[in-house]
Amino acid sequence: MxxxxxxxxxxxxxxxxxxxxxxxxxxxxxxxxxxxxMLPSPVDVVKAMASDAPLLAQHAKTTLAEGFxxxxxxxxxxxxxxxxxxxxxxxxxxxxxxxxxxxTVPTVAIAPLLVLWxxxxxxxxxxxxxxxxxxxxxxxxxxxxANADEDAVNLMRAMGATRRQIFWHxxxxxxxxxxxxxxxxxxxxxxxxxxxxxxxxGLNGLGVYMTRVKKSYAFDKMFAVIFLISAISLILMKLVVxxxxxxxxxxxxxxxxxxxx
Amino acid sequence: xxxxxxxxxxxxxxxxxxxxxxxxxxxxxxxADGDRAADIAPARLAACHITKRFGGVTVLxxxxxxxxxxxxxxxxxVSGGGKxxxxxxxxxxxxxxxGQVFLDxxxxxxxxxxxxxxxxxxxxxxxxxxxxxxxxxxxxxxxKKEAARAxxxxxxxEFGLAGxxxxxxxxxxxxxxxxxxxxxxxxxxxxxxxxxxxxxxxxTLTKAELHRWYLAVMDRIHLSTLFxxxxxxxxxxxxxxxxxxxGRPGKIVAEIPIERERPRDRSFTLSEEFLDYKRxxxxxMEKK
Numbered sequence: 001m002x003x004x005x006x007x008x009x010x011x012x013x014x015x016x017x018x019x020x021x022x023x024x025x026x027x028x029x030x031x032x033x034x035x036x037x038m039l040p041s042p043v044d045v046v047k048a049m050a051s052d053a054p055l056l057a058q059h060a061k062t063t064l065a066e067g068f069x070x071x072x073x074x075x076x077x078x079x080x081x082x083x084x085x086x087x088x089x090x091x092x093x094x095x096x097x098x099x100x101x102x103x104t105v106p107t108v109a110i111a112p113l114l115v116l117w118x119x120x121x122x123x124x125x126x127x128x129x130x131x132x133x134x135x136x137x138x139x140x141x142x143x144x145x146a147n148a149d150e151d152a153v154n155l156m157r158a159m160g161a162t163r164r165q166i167f168w169h170x171x172x173x174x175x176x177x178x179x180x181x182x183x184x185x186x187x188x189x190x191x192x193x194x195x196x197x198x199x200x201x202g203l204n205g206l207g208v209y210m211t212r213v214k215k216s217y218a219f220d221k222m223f224a225v226i227f228l229i230s231a232i233s234l235i236l237m238k239l240v241v242x243x244x245x246x247x248x249x250x251x252x253x254x255x256x257x258x259x260x261x
Numbered sequence: 262x263x264x265x266x267x268x269x270x271x272x273x274x275x276x277x278x279x280x281x282x283x284x285x286x287x288x289x290x291x292x293a294d295g296d297r298a299a300d301i302a303p304a305r306l307a308a309c310h311i312t313k314r315f316g317g318v319t320v321l322x323x324x325x326x327x328x329x330x331x332x333x334x335x336x337x338x339v340s341g342g343g344k345x346x347x348x349x350x351x352x353x354x355x356x357x358x359x360g361q362v363f364l365d366x367x368x369x370x371x372x373x374x375x376x377x378x379x380x381x382x383x384x385x386x387x388x389x390x391x392x393x394x395x396x397x398x399x400x401x402x403x404x405k406k407e408a409a410r411a412x413x414x415x416x417x418x419e420f421g422l423a424g425x426x427x428x429x430x431x432x433x434x435x436x437x438x439x440x441x442x443x444x445x446x447x448x449x450x451x452x453x454x455x456x457x458x459x460x461x462x463x464x465t466l467t468k469a470e471l472h473r474w475y476l477a478v479m480d481r482i483h484l485s486t487l488f489x490x491x492x493x494x495x496x497x498x499x500x501x502x503x504x505x506x507x508g509r510p511g512k513i514v515a516e517i518p519i520e521r522e523r524p525r526d527r528s529f530t531l532s533e534e535f536l537d538y539k540r541x542x543x544x545x546m547e548k549k
Binding site for chain 1: 374382
């Protein structure tokens with residue numbers, strides 16, 4: 001019971017703060033503290049979002065497609081490389097530092113190059129998403145594989161399990177926890193990565209829409225698209241959590257089912 | 262303790278029915294020429310003259326132990342005395358510097374996959390149901406998933422695990438988890454099981470309950486067990502024989518048969534006979 005109340009409180013507290021911020025913002029805007037064209041009020045933003053809804057939906061479709069394609073490729077690549085790096089230590093020693101270095105290169109810096117090399121289509125966007133998502137996913141999987149209980153691995157060996165069986169029965173499943181925390185990060189990176197690459201050239205997508213409305217000083221639309229991107233990221237993260245619950249039922253056993261004995 | 266060096270020794274040892282020389286007898290029988298070996302019924306499991314070093318440190322020096330069918334034998338010794346190392350050698354996870362391990366007369370030194378072992382940590386995989394955990398050794402052996410599940414499920418009643426099939430290990434008590442771990446060990450090998458302090462993490466009452474359960478289960482199944490423990494009472498209550506491993510490097514300093522008939526009940530632990538065994542074991546451990 002008290003647990004339940006705690007849960008309600010946890011939701012109510014941030015909602016109150018959010019409401020207060022919105023209220024203050026609305027006040028600041030309608031009281032004329034800031035010029036309307038510089039800081040549109042929340043109501044203006046909602047209106048802009050509603051009026052441009054079909055257009056936004058169409059652009060969002062492109063961005064989502066790029067994000068998912070990039071994310072899907074990243075997940076596949078991360079599984080393959082992490083598995084190989086876990087199997088062959090020399091590969092891990094060789095590749096790991098390189099992976100870290102690639103993460104120090106800012107995405108905004110390579111995005112224009114990608115456009116030059118790959119054109120204005122979907123390809124440079126997908127590649128950029130891969131570049132941003134692949135690393136956290138690989139690292140989380142690698143950590144997950146390495147975190148497999150050593151005693152459990154030894155027990156499997158004593159039972160005569162092959163390397164592949166150990167990987168399949170123990171390492172893969174015990175890495176799921178880490179993998180999903182990596183995936184939660186990666187989905188938001190994927191959308192942001194896609195948007196950034198669209199800024200630098202493209203025909204469709206939320207990033208393209210963003211640059212257009214910025215150039216026409218339509219700040220209400222600017223805010224609208226920013227909120228849309230946040231909302232999409234939040235929804236996707238929530239979806240990952242749902243997927244996680246589906247994939248790892250053992251982690252989300254109801255409290256009442258535990259320690260019954 | 263003397264070490265068998267010749268066939269004469271082996272033959273002499275063969276005459277000793279019980280006692281310290283049985284080890285040598287079975288070892289010698291394994292190592293002797295064919296005709297000589299046939300004289301002596303080979304033990305289920307025999308570890309012969311095992312010496313194991315880590316770096317420059319000798320952990321086990323010429324340790325020989327054996328185990329007959331359906332026997333429960335305890336290996337008693339202080340922590341860090343090389344008991345677990347001996348288990349790792351017997352289970353094939355480690356290769357000894359010298360010595361051999363025989364399972365039913367076959368040399369299995371350094372070969373994993375013949376003898377299963379169970380640890381203080383139950384090592385049930387948290388992401389598998391109890392049924393899938395228990396069926397794991399069958400899957401490793403290559404049994405199809407459904408067949409493995411069916412075979413494993415057939416033993417749940419016998420091991421007092423009925424009703425837990427589709428639960429996760431985190432939903433079970435410590436005692437139930439150890440039962441499941443023992444069933445998994447048994448499904449891996451119904452010949453020999455090595456148990457490394459399997460009950461030592463449990464509270465006194467659960468431990469007593471599991472001892473009762475364990476003796477009852479062992480009465481029904483044909484398993485030979487080698488049991489590591491540092492709990493003298495547990496060793497006397499459960500075993501047919503107790504080996505005492507002591508010293509640095511670890512050596513077998515005594516072998517004490519516990520003659521009391523099985524199944525034993527709790528009243529045995531309060532008897533004069535029990536105390537007498539305890540006294541002998543304590544003396545042997547102090548002597549080194």
